[in-house]
Amino acid sequence: MKYKLVIDKGAEEGVVVTARAPSSLTRQIEDLVRSFSGPDHLLGFREDEMRKLAFGDIECITVLDRKVMALDAQGRRYRIQERLRDLEQLLPTYFIRINKSTLANEHRILRFDAAFSGGVDAVFQCGYRDYVSRRCFAEIRRRYEGK
Amino acid sequence: MKGTVLDFIRRGLIACGFGPLVLVAVYLIAQDRAGIQTLTVREVCLGILSLTALAFLAGGMNVIYEVERLPLMGAIAIHGGVLYGGYLATYLLNGWLAWGATPILVFSGIFVLGYVVVWAIIYSITRRDTEQLNQMLREKQQENI
Numbered sequence: 001m002k003y004k005l006v007i008d009k010g011a012e013e014g015v016v017v018t019a020r021a022p023s024s025l026t027r028q029i030e031d032l033v034r035s036f037s038g039p040d041h042l043l044g045f046r047e048d049e050m051r052k053l054a055f056g057d058i059e060c061i062t063v064l065d066r067k068v069m070a071l072d073a074q075g076r077r078y079r080i081q082e083r084l085r086d087l088e089q090l091l092p093t094y095f096i097r098i099n100k101s102t103l104a105n106e107h108r109i110l111r112f113d114a115a116f117s118g119g120v121d122a123v124f125q126c127g128y129r130d131y132v133s134r135r136c137f138a139e140i141r142r143r144y145e146g147k
Numbered sequence: 148m149k150g151t152v153l154d155f156i157r158r159g160l161i162a163c164g165f166g167p168l169v170l171v172a173v174y175l176i177a178q179d180r181a182g183i184q185t186l187t188v189r190e191v192c193l194g195i196l197s198l199t200a201l202a203f204l205a206g207g208m209n210v211i212y213e214v215e216r217l218p219l220m221g222a223i224a225i226h227g228g229v230l231y232g233g234y235l236a237t238y239l240l241n242g243w244l245a246w247g248a249t250p251i252l253v254f255s256g257i258f259v260l261g262y263v264v265v266w267a268i269i270y271s272i273t274r275r276d277t278e279q280l281n282q283m284l285r286e287k288q289q290e291n292i
Contacts, residue, residue, distance in 0.1 A: 023290050100215055109284060114277040118269050119218025133215045141276070144283035 001025070021146065022093075030092055031056070039090065044070050044078025053078060055092055059108040059124045063101040073108070075126035096140060098122050099133040151214065155207040162206020166198035173198075173243075190241070197237045204233045219269055227262050231255075 001019070015033045019026050034040055034055075044053045059071045061080060068080045068087070082090070088103060095103045104122055112132065113121045120132040132140070174194070177183045186194075208229050211222045235254065238244035244254055 022287075106284070107288060112277045112280050112284065114270070114274045115218060116220075116270070118220030118223070118266070118273055120273060120277055120280075131216070131218070134219065135215065137276070137280070141280060141283075144280065144287060 027092075027094065034092060042070060042080055042082070042087075044072075044080060046076065046078045051078060055095075056105070056107070058105055059126050059128060060098075060102055060104045060122075060130065061087055061091075061095070062103075062130060071124070071126060071128055073126055075128055096136075096143070098136050098140070099131055102130050104130075151210055154213065155210045158209055159203035159207030163199045163203035165206075166200070166202030167195050169202065170194050170198040194241055197240050201233050201237045205230060219273070220266060223262075223265060223269070227258075227265075231258050234258075 015029065017026055017029055031040065041052045041054045042058070044051050053070055053072060057072055059073060059075075061068060061070045061084065063069070063084060064077070068082065068084055069077045070080050071077055080087070084101065084103065088095075088097065091103065094106050096106050098104045104124070108125050110123045110125050113123055113129070115121055115131075120137055121129045122132050123129045174183075174186070208226050211217065211226050212219075214222065217225075235244070235251070238254070239246060244250050
């Protein structure tokens with residue numbers, strides 16, 4: 001891969017990566033750029049505790065009892081103040097929507113399970129599972145197939 | 148919920164126009180195959196009204212597939228259950244199915260058999276798609292290691 005640095009004091013700063021497919025390198029660049037130019041974590045609240053949750057440590061962000069909650073690797077639930085819609089713009093691209101109420105960290109998805117009911121569940125490394133809507137299932141498939 | 152009900156009515160109203168068209172086909176087949184030449188006013192009115200209602204129900208119930216939380220089989224079960232009731236009532240009202248345990252059991256058996264076949268097809272497709280997705284997920288995760 002080529003590297004090119006353009007110094008232009010008048011230009012708007014930005015990093016553009018041209019790649020044939022997403023890879024660990026593009027992910028690391030994305031993480032680096034986001035951590036440099038914007039937040040790389042969310043603030044999570046749990047009982048009396050407030051904790052910095054690095055994006056990579058979050059398994060998923062979901063709406064439970066009308067509250068936006070982030071689940072960490074141990075399955076602990078933290079209340080998040082941002083709205084899910086806003087988080088979708090803020091989070092790195094490895095967060096994928098699996099249904100209208102859940103954004104999943106695809107690095108933390110253990111597997112997808114076909115349920116007897118004909119539905120599909122996403123199973124996370126912490127053991128939490130949530131359904132994948134039919135629309136999101138098709139979108140995830142398209143994304144993985146690179147269409 | 149309100150949006151779903153309105154969507155149900157909208158879809159039902161679009162579909163209900165097809166009810167009398169289906170009835171025309173039924174009457175033509177009855178004439179051709181069963182030699183029925185005359186119908187009473189009551190039979191025609193009942194046929195038009197019941198088929199319009201059935202088409203409204205069948206069209207409107209498609210909204211169930213838009214309910215995101217509902218797994219496909221759940222949606223099909225509700226859809227199938229409502230249609231079963233609708234078809235059975237229409238057939239009995241119009242005298243296309245004789246009253247009695249045996250005809251209703253035969254009708255129900257055929258309906259359930261169709262449902263099981265649909266379930267088996269969908270389940271096997273879902274399993275296959277899920278396995279493919281798991282494979283793609285594993286490849287993607289390995290790329291990122």
